[in-house]
Amino acid sequence: MSQTDSADAPLSPTPLPPEERGFGAIPSHSSVIVLTALATAAAVALLLGAPLLWVVWLAGLLLAAGGVWAAGDFLVSRRLWRIAPLWARRRLPHAFSLGVPTRVVVELENPGRHPRVIDLFDEVDPAFSFEDLPQRVVMPPRSRRQITYTVTARQRGLARFGRVQLRCRSLAGCFEQRLTPGEPCELRVYPNFAALARYAWLAGDRRLAQIGIKSYARRGGGTDFRQLAEYQTGDAVRFIDWKATLRQGKPIVRQFQDERDQRVLFLLDCGRRMRADEGGKAIGGRHFDDALNALMLLAYVALKSGDEVGVITFGNHPGESRRIAPRKGQAALGALMNALYDLEPCAAHSDYAAAAREVGETQPRRALVIMLTNFRDEDADELRPALQLLRRRHLTLLASLREQVIGAIAGQPLDAPGRGIEAAAARLFAQSRRDAFARVVGDDALSIDVEPAQLATTLVNRYHAVKRAGLL
Numbered sequence: 001m002s003q004t005d006s007a008d009a010p011l012s013p014t015p016l017p018p019e020e021r022g023f024g025a026i027p028s029h030s031s032v033i034v035l036t037a038l039a040t041a042a043a044v045a046l047l048l049g050a051p052l053l054w055v056v057w058l059a060g061l062l063l064a065a066g067g068v069w070a071a072g073d074f075l076v077s078r079r080l081w082r083i084a085p086l087w088a089r090r091r092l093p094h095a096f097s098l099g100v101p102t103r104v105v106v107e108l109e110n111p112g113r114h115p116r117v118i119d120l121f122d123e124v125d126p127a128f129s130f131e132d133l134p135q136r137v138v139m140p141p142r143s144r145r146q147i148t149y150t151v152t153a154r155q156r157g158l159a160r161f162g163r164v165q166l167r168c169r170s171l172a173g174c175f176e177q178r179l180t181p182g183e184p185c186e187l188r189v190y191p192n193f194a195a196l197a198r199y200a201w202l203a204g205d206r207r208l209a210q211i212g213i214k215s216y217a218r219r220g221g222g223t224d225f226r227q228l229a230e231y232q233t234g235d236a237v238r239f240i241d242w243k244a245t246l247r248q249g250k251p252i253v254r255q256f257q258d259e260r261d262q263r264v265l266f267l268l269d270c271g272r273r274m275r276a277d278e279g280g281k282a283i284g285g286r287h288f289d290d291a292l293n294a295l296m297l298l299a300y301v302a303l304k305s306g307d308e309v310g311v312i313t314f315g316n317h318p319g320e321s322r323r324i325a326p327r328k329g330q331a332a333l334g335a336l337m338n339a340l341y342d343l344e345p346c347a348a349h350s351d352y353a354a355a356a357r358e359v360g361e362t363q364p365r366r367a368l369v370i371m372l373t374n375f376r377d378e379d380a381d382e383l384r385p386a387l388q389l390l391r392r393r394h395l396t397l398l399a400s401l402r403e404q405v406i407g408a409i410a411g412q413p414l415d416a417p418g419r420g421i422e423a424a425a426a427r428l429f430a431q432s433r434r435d436a437f438a439r440v441v442g443d444d445a446l447s448i449d450v451e452p453a454q455l456a457t458t459l460v461n462r463y464h465a466v467k468r469a470g471l472l
Helices: 029-047 052-083 194-204 242-248 287-304 331-340 352-362 377-391 404-410 419-441 452-469
Strands: 024-027 087-091 095-097 101-110 116-122 128-131 135-139 143-153 157-161 164-169 175-179 185-190 224-230 252-257 263-269 308-314 323-327 368-373 395-401 448-450
Touching (some): 029 052, 287 395, 308 331, 323 331, 368 377, 404 419
Antiparallel strands (some): 024 175, 116 135
């Protein structure tokens, strides 16, 4: 049980009206036990030979006395419940992130003059896992409590939370009042953007190497002017600004930055290839979620660098494709998340050629086109001409997700019968895949075929390499 008395500032309040949906009362667990014990005692007495009349009269008297006691408890408790109804409010975040544990707070207030024993359960979306539910709390008179529990989203899209379920015991414990305060609400579950926050923190603290992203010292690269700075050893002499040097009385050089106002366009495969799931029942392991996380991270990096970012999906069912026109600015990242948070791959075939033709028809300006897919060697005959069509006008990067289970099987220890055959088959499959991928991409050094865990950092490094080399 997790109980706190202080407000949780990071969580935005989502109030639940304390209205009662009717007055529902059910016998408490204690009442059921007492009735069961009375019936059992009467049956045992009859089995032991006690006169039937005595047993009936005694059981009837006890039952009548208990009924009078329960009726009085019900009436008094009902009056007190109506005079000082229990107050409840649930506080939820504005949105959830896939696979990230999130705290939910339910505030309870007992305005009455008597203590209350409350059992709490919440109608959590079935796509969530949760901890610390149900909970029982004793509310002293005129007190407030905060009940916290943890939920973890296991699927992107819309999540529905129902009403809070409360059971409040009567004064004598004979009955329990059932309360369902509030209204259901829906919230969005976004891709795991924790990587974005971590990237922003590491970038500000110059520790990008911790997540595998390379950084480069740049004093003269790029073509967009950035600023004037004092000459340092290693700066190119041709970048000395002589007028500024004469004014300052010391060597001043012009510093440049990577070109801005360029365009990054993602082609996101939503077909059957992207339905691969190596996580089983655990959170994570879905190739499509890994591709979305990598897309969001690179979109953040490109937007922060002053470039435009757009997305075109393909492989969806007819009429379900998403088109997000290239935009600049950090607000574009929110637009991307809102447009793609509930996107799911389907069982349809991915038409690479149609996707390439659409890019050619709608994107006349040269761009860095990144195709996110799960390559198979049988796709080579269709994928190769699609890449050739894209490369006529755009700089194209094919990013393919490779199943990590293949590498795990190939590298397993050969300490059991049959494992040698498994490892050999996995290595043969991996080699066949590498050969097919090489035939498709040709001499393109940008395209990648990596395991899902390496996709985000590899894409960011490729983007930096493109910007550094001025290929766009």
